[in-house]
Amino acid sequence: MQQKPAPTPNMFREGEIKDVVVRDLRKFKDDRGWLSELFRQDESDAEFFPAMAYTSATLPGVTRGPHEHVDQADMFCFLGPSNFKLRMWDNRADSPTFRNMMTMIVGADNPKSVVIPKGIVHAYQNVGETDGIVINCPNRLYMGPNRSEPIDEIRHEDDPDTIFRMDD
Secondary structure, eight states, X not given: OOOOOOOOGGGOXXXXXXXXXXXXXXXXXXXXXXXXXXXXXXXXXXXXXOSOOEEEEEOTTOEEEEEEOSSOOEEEEEEESSEEEEEEEEOOTTSTTTTEEEEEEEETTBOEEEEEOTTEEEEEEEOSSSOEEEEEOOSSOTTSGGGOSXXXXXXXXXXXXXXXXXXX
């Protein structure tokens, strides 16, 4: 395995990140409300097919992350009712976009699904004024089958000196 150089805060540059997949989430509305397709097998690589799904609520102003996964890819769905600042950092030394940082505003005003492959550090912050709902459909089971394995997460948010910052 190739050794990663020790990063510094100024190493990252704004830009697209290879293998991150961003899709519009369309809301099909009628007199009952709306419906949105979150995942279609015919529009995704088998590597990213969901193994499970969960939803979370994030309070206004709260940030989740930054963290990364060794083996897991996340497929986040941001539909609202709030907006989020989503930031990703390519931390894969063998990637052509290594050290790129990508920032998006997603959610109620810009519904998106975002596939974040392993090795991409990511965080999101609720930048709205109401609780925000996020759906995640990762391609690995949390803690493996029967919750019998270690959690696949490198938690940069636990490091007060982390270089992975949400503030601009």
